[in-house]
Amino acid sequence: MPEVAAARKIRLKVNGVAHEALVEPRTTLADFLRGGLALTGTHVGCEHGVCGACAVLVDGTAVRSCLMLAVQADGAELMTVEGLAESDGKLHPIQEAFVEEHGLQCGFCTPGFLIAIYELLESDPSPSEEAIRDVLGGQMCRCTGYQSILRAVHSAAAKLGAARSASATPGA
Amino acid sequence: MAVEIPKRLEDLPTSARRWVGRHVQRREDAALLTGRTEFIDDVVLPRMLHCAILRSPFAHARVVKVDTREAESLPGVVAVVTGEDALRWSHPAITAPDGWGTHCIAAQKVRYVGEPVAAVAATSRYEAEDALERITVDYDPLEVVADPFRAMEESSPLVIEEKGTNVMLQRVFTWGEVDRAFADAAHVFTEKFRWNRVGANPTETFGAVCEWDPMSLDLTVRGSIQSASHFGLGRAATFGLPSNKVNVKSHPHGGSFGGKGGTRGTDIACMLSRKAGGRPVKWIEDRMEYLVSGGSQAWDRHYIASIAVDGDGRVTGLDVKLVDDLGATGEGYGAISAAKPLAAFTGPYTIPVARYDLTLVATNKLPASPYRGMGPPPHFFVLEQLMDIAARGLDIDPAEFRRRNFIPSDRFPYTIPSGNEYDSGSYEEVLDKALDLAGYAELRRQQAAAREQGRIVGIGVASAIEPGVFDWNAYAVVGMQGTGVPEGATVSIDVLGMITVRVGFAMEGQGQYTLVSQLVADYFGVEMDAVRVVQLDTQSAPPSFGPGGSRLGVAITGAVLGACERIREKMCAVTARLMQTEPANIELRDGKFTVKGMPGAEMSVPEVAGTMLARSDLLPPDVDPRPEATHVWTAPGRAPADEEGRAKSYLTAAQAVHVVGVEIDPDTGFVEIFKYVVCDDCGTRLNPAVVEGQTEGSVAQGVGVALYEEYVYDEEAQPLTTTFMDYLIPTVNEVPAMEKVAVVTPSPFTPLGAKGCGEGAIHTTPAAVMCAVNDALVPLGVLAREVPAAPKRLWKLIRAARD
Structure with a gap:
């Protein structure tokens, strides 16, 4: 040795x-x-x-x-x-979407999903279903069956998109 | 004091139910999403050591010599244990059937690949694994038995010599006049089926931190443990300790599905802690250890089964012969899985008589463990294939054939031949809704058109029962004892009216802490987030089994509502005194104790609690001043099983119909699921969002076992599936999108009418997918008898049919 x-x-x-x-x-x-x-x-x-x-x-x-x-x-x-979350405990929109869509059960795999989805939405703010599946295909979840995670990704993309347009609107 | 637990949602003391039965968000989520939940591998204790385990590369061999001297001399190594320590300090594992356990470290011989032969505790995991490389073990290989039919031969090598046989159990259960039913039948259909080993694979493997106090001889085990109390009893038996000397604290865990395992690793870490003078020892199983030697493998089954059918298409008898390969020992409770089908042997059908010829066999494979559903999923795979074979034989549509044989709604409670009683159901309505949602007639038209083009397209319609709220009496036939599985909870209200609930189980993923909060919030009229839920270890908790056998949602509802009822009675007595009336005149509604017929004469829950704890001068003399109560719930009406294994065992019977559409690629044998419809009825849905999550996750696991997952061994019992590259867990791209609809037929026997639903769809999915696969293969004249229907198998079948 x-x-x-x-x-x-x-x-x-x-x-x-x-x-x-x-x-x-x-x-x-x-x-x-x-x-x-x-x-x-x-x-x-x-x-x-x-x-x-x-x-x-x-x-x-x-x-x-x-x-x-x-x-x-x-x-x-x-x-x-x-x-991901803010220092005052406010969840990131991806995390909020996971709560709302029940995108987790035991939560053990969830940090990996959050990171993968964060990377995806940073580079592609409105990803196609195919792009989402391509990224999630590299992450295993044994509890949820993925359907709720898919819903959470779509919801998170919408939330982040809405936040961007709000901040881009003058006077908003 | 008898306590009346609300049987219907309307019985809760609230006029505007806000939480129970509503789609509520889980309170577990924020900590999980931010990485703050403390899983077992996150635990760091002062002076803690790390364990690594050396495992056998042979499936069957004498252990001639284990030399640990060099390992012991390495820096960082604090303790080393071998089979000699296990012989000296521990007893063989308790098993059912009795006497099929061995020591946690192999002493004289190894019986499967991956069996522990030595272990090291060092100041880091890296050092502990280094030390394993310095341990030399001399093995003398023995003849291996990898096949259960070979294992039953006289000339077979024996896995446990002292037993004199490899047959752990052989029994035939006959319920009714089965021979006559088959002799009188207009049609009899018989087939062989094979279900290969699959298993749980939670994303978090097992882990534990063990502390053996050398002075008091107390043992403390922290771990990712599904049933803390049961696990604690096992450790007490292993080490010959009084049960009150073992304290188990389960941590939130990353899934379980019955297959968490971990007993051997825990016992090894306990012995290392003892040798290291009581320093805590952490053992975290890695994934390859889990796949080869953990609680990972279940259901290694060979079936021959027959059904008898009369001239009107009614099934009149079921005869199932099962040889189940349980591997090297009985330590994983694999036998329970073979016994559980008794709870729902004839599925959702009125089959009047049945026989179960059951043989449990030991081989040199990993001891079998439980897995979600415990045993009925393979049984229903067999039953549902037979239903389809019969329907085809009689030229009846498979949906219609099932409808004809369903237990009608007006015949509940319904006792099946194997003795269990189903509580309630609306099977035809469930079927109709599933067929409706699937557009069944249109699907059949599409299938016909596809077949015209030579495509291999199939539609499966399958139905199964999910037995819920397990009872030990269900497993009497394999040697388990006891009736009733108590679950307790303590509800306390403090002097300011704040409510805390104490339970004995850890978070595992099914949202049970949310459920507890929902119940108490509606009962006492407070916000859900105001209810604190605290987990206790086994030395402090009320009796608790925790999750398992689709029981906890129902059981904890009974425990929590029972405790609330007890508090309400005390508070009514106090309020009555203050209001100068009788307790019978006081009622709780929407968080207020009011005097019936006197609007405005009321006290809030915090006011009554504050009076009880801070105004002793105002209390009735004989009242218990604590606004606190513990209730221990267990299923009503259970009794020990009779000689033929018959008992009212599982309290609830949920039912589901799945409709599945598949297309098989003739060039690759790959199955694509293009349609997946679920209609299920699990009674009152206490948190529909959680129920749907359980369903979706369980469908995913069912698709895995039907099409992808399989533990493969070679003829020398060497495992060939040792990583996630070999054992194929479905990803998002293999799990179909699902359309779901529900029917709600409350249970008349349970708190709020809820039925067990955690194991869920895995009862139905493998059967439904395989029905669809076999429906697709009909024009080719072949039958897929083996699960998983992996591409290699279907490709061979299709090629054989076309050659």
């Missing part, structure tokens, strides 16, 4: 907060976020990149944090599920 490589120093920003940490090169990003930074909202469902529960945004792109090493995130800006 080879020796464990020496820990390295990494710097990264998570949900707007700067962190500096020593990590073993073999530490996965998921384990670092959960154990090192106590951001336990990111969940680990399969540890082999299929279920999508551990998705986080790295420089704006959703990645599976179980398949990425923490040292690979050196210098990156990350967002986890803890970064």
